[in-house]
Amino acid sequence: MTATTPAGPPSGPPPTAPAAGAAGAASTAGGDAGRRPPAGAGPAHTGSAATRVIGWLALASLALLVLYGLIISPADREMDDVVRLMYVHVPSATYLYLGCFLTTLASGMWLWKRTPGWDALAETGAEVALVFAFVTLLTGSLWGRPTWGTYWTWDARLTTTAVLTALLAGYLALRRLDVDPDARSTRAAVVGLLLVPNVVIVNRSVEWWRSLHQSATLARIDPTIEGDMLVALMVGFLALGLVFAWLTIHRFRVAWLEQQADRVDLDAALAARRAEAADGDPHEKVTPA
Amino acid sequence: MIALTHAGYLAAGWLGTAALVGGYALVVLRRGRRLSRHVPTEERRWS
Numbered sequence: 001m002t003a004t005t006p007a008g009p010p011s012g013p014p015p016t017a018p019a020a021g022a023a024g025a026a027s028t029a030g031g032d033a034g035r036r037p038p039a040g041a042g043p044a045h046t047g048s049a050a051t052r053v054i055g056w057l058a059l060a061s062l063a064l065l066v067l068y069g070l071i072i073s074p075a076d077r078e079m080d081d082v083v084r085l086m087y088v089h090v091p092s093a094t095y096l097y098l099g100c101f102l103t104t105l106a107s108g109m110w111l112w113k114r115t116p117g118w119d120a121l122a123e124t125g126a127e128v129a130l131v132f133a134f135v136t137l138l139t140g141s142l143w144g145r146p147t148w149g150t151y152w153t154w155d156a157r158l159t160t161t162a163v164l165t166a167l168l169a170g171y172l173a174l175r176r177l178d179v180d181p182d183a184r185s186t187r188a189a190v191v192g193l194l195l196v197p198n199v200v201i202v203n204r205s206v207e208w209w210r211s212l213h214q215s216a217t218l219a220r221i222d223p224t225i226e227g228d229m230l231v232a233l234m235v236g237f238l239a240l241g242l243v244f245a246w247l248t249i250h251r252f253r254v255a256w257l258e259q260q261a262d263r264v265d266l267d268a269a270l271a272a273r274r275a276e277a278a279d280g281d282p283h284e285k286v287t288p289a
Numbered sequence: 290m291i292a293l294t295h296a297g298y299l300a301a302g303w304l305g306t307a308a309l310v311g312g313y314a315l316v317v318l319r320r321g322r323r324l325s326r327h328v329p330t331e332e333r334r335w336s
Binding site: 050066145264 | 293294295296298299301302303305306309310313314317318320321322324325326327328329332333335
């Protein structure tokens, strides 16, 4: 994934290192100071050849998922057709975990290396994970109503998933505080480190406490799913995995652009102050005489 | 289309998922397009 991202996390330039491009030019004194690059100077989007390939593959596999999940795979003997929610619910929960893992990993790397790419990746993982958390909660509660008789109950798995979702929302809220960017990233990284331990609690909750939620279906020696249902679930993992990858790459580039835009604005403000100071110098020399 | 039991739950789940993920994808693309206009081409190394 990072191979297609701009300056992957480990090799990204430090946030204070000015680029040799228009951002650097903006810091030169004179009339050009603060001027922004013209719109359309380059492709103005976050897409690339890689994301286009992933995007088309994702659309194709989503179509396959609809075919397998809603038509080819059989209904369950006990749950009837509502079992078809599983093909979205289980992969969504898995990619929620993966997003949390990305954020915890990137948060740790940010605290260690202090390179802006890791900070951008941490934010990316949390935001994409939050989307998959909402999908997990939505499909889970819709699946729960016909099978358990309720949309929601304070069961161990459901409660820990809700806590994880709240933690993700809190993490993203923390990132929007209007404080020093470095301090903000550091505080967010500390919260980001808590995500994977929470994922472990969510995942193990059905083993540690009594729960309405079923235990592992696939991650066991004798999987309790087979045939076309297993194929449909695998297609679900493939399709939502491609969607996850596509969203992660685009969102990472947005986070990167936000960092660069902030730097361009800062450079422009500094250049404007220098220009003001330069204009003021003759007055300062004249006034004492 | 074959007849499904619990069609309402299935429609809400699948269409809700499509709306959530598709809506988020659109928001991300729009943010990317807006920000790209303010950042030098050199910083958009994927372009």
